[in-house]
Amino acid sequence: MKITITRWNAISTWQWDHPQDEVCGICRVAYDGTCPTCKYPGDDCPLILGECKHAFHMHCLLKWLSTESSKGLCPMCRRKFNTAT
Ligand SMILES: [Zn+2]
Ligand SMILES: [Zn+2]
Numbered sequence: 703m704k705i706t707i708t709r710w711n712a713i714s715t716w717q718w719d720h721p722q723d724e725v726c727g728i729c730r731v732a733y734d735g736t737c738p739t740c741k742y743p744g745d746d747c748p749l750i751l752g753e754c755k756h757a758f759h760m761h762c763l764l765k766w767l768s769t770e771s772s773k774g775l776c777p778m779c780r781r782k783f784n785t786a787t
């Protein structure tokens with residue numbers, strides 16, 4: 703009896719793009735939720751995306767930038783925070 707060995711050289715090209723952080727870096731609530739000061743998502747609690755690709759709830763960001771220790775920097779990477787346009 704002859705045994706045929708089928709070489710199975712499957713190369714998986716499937717890659718699950720898995721973003722590390724899908725939560726606001728300030729309040730740790732998911733982007734599709736609201737910041738702790740808002741109750742309902744969507745309406746007045748938009749996300750602000752920075753040039754550094756970090757995103758935060760608008761209210762969290764405003765609160766952060768209004769503190770003196772922020773120095774206008776992104777709380778995640780400490781680069782100057784400019785909103786991406
Ligand atoms: Zn937040
Ligand atoms: Zn909010």
Ligand SMILES: [Zn+2]
Binds near residue numbers: 776
């Ligand atoms: Zn950043």
